[in-house]
Amino acid sequence: MMPRPSASAALPRRRVSAFTGLDVCETAGLRLAPGAARVLFEQDRWVLSAPIDAHRMVLDRELTWEFTDILNPRWRTVTKEILLALLVPQHGAVLECAHAIRSVRSPRTCFRFLQQLTDWFNWLTSQAVTRLGDVTQHLCERYLEERHWSMPVPGEPRRRLEPKTMAEVVRAMQLPLLYGELLSGDGYAEGFAPWDGKPASTVMGLKLGGPNRVPPVPDLVLQPLLATCLYLVNVVGPHVADLLGEVRAEADSGQALPRVTKEHVPAVRHVLTPTELPPRSGADSASVIWTRGSRLSPT
Structure with a gap:
């Protein structure tokens, strides 16, 4: 279970982000192609320009992070801080977060969290919530229930999404809690933890390590x-x-090999x-x- 901060715990907000002025890719150790444009933390659009070490399955759109899609400007900074913290868990400011994730997350994983955080924050805006300190467990449950249903398709009934899919939604909603000491713009109220800090898999009743869903080969x-x-x-x-071995031996012998x-x-x-x-x-x-x-x- 994720520890829940006590109501008396002080979580002072930073006046200035710990990442102000940093080059995102340099800080995260992402090697970019020669001539690639720098990405600064303050920018509202991060284009990672195809990191040299990126997995071959990564799509171009997953390397372009558009923070202006988040309607509340204050929460854009919150999202940037969380995503960069996921990329650099050993940064000094991140180490001060008692419950931060300690393993490096890939840009592709961070892009998924960006999508989830954008949906969550914009839903809060639609509910006239302007501060994360006003988020309650009731709001979290309402949002999760709305997200539990597939997108409407004409002529087809909506279906409830799989627990594994919804667990990612819960994890994203809990990220501001994990990085409460890092956030400068806004954060959850002191003592508040979505679902009392229970793991997302527990919240969704997800059974880990179940049987293989792929049928055996006959x-x-x-x-x-x-x-x-x-x-x-x-x-x-x-x-x-x-x-x-013969080909290598002939090559090592110094013989002139034909074109x-x-x-x-x-x-x-x-x-x-x-x-x-x-x-x-x-x-x-x-x-x-x-x-x-x-x-x-x-x-």
Whole structure:
């Protein structure tokens, strides 16, 4: 359970953000492509310009963070402070937060939190709430119930979203609590913790470590696949390794190697023999693949 601050605990707000004037990418250790524009903390639009070490699945839109989508300007600063704290958990100001997340979060994860915080803060604005200190548990529960339903689709009934999806919503709502000592613009009231600081998985009744939702591969597919893999590793693999060793030895000998063109590639003699794999379940005949029956050698 996340510890809940006592009502007597003092959480003085910083007059100036601890991140004022910092280069976001430099502070977070994100290596950008040469010539990329700097991203300063005060800017309301952070364009991370494709970090060199970014995962290949990261989309361009996930690296452009638009804080002007948050209607309340005060909460834009709050969101920036939280997101940068997630990127740099070892920063001195973040270490002062007793309940802060201590592991580094990726830009992609931070982008999801940006979306969740934007929705949460804008919903509060729609309810005429202008200070996070006025947030109550009743408001949290009302928002969670509204978010619990899928977007309306013409001709289809709305459905309740999965607990795993909603747990992320709860985590985002609890972030201002975790970084209360860091926030300069605004924050929850002293002593207030959404759901009394219970983990998001507990709030949503999420059971962790359940059975695998992906069905097992049937033997009809799995057994021939495993047999083929074993053949490639145990029979074909050693020949390929020997051939690779010869190529490396020739390269190390200093011999002038021909240009890699179709005309200069030496012919390779393949001796092929049919090899039967174990019969598949329910099959009348065995699977047959053609494999190299002898070591590859130049002609």
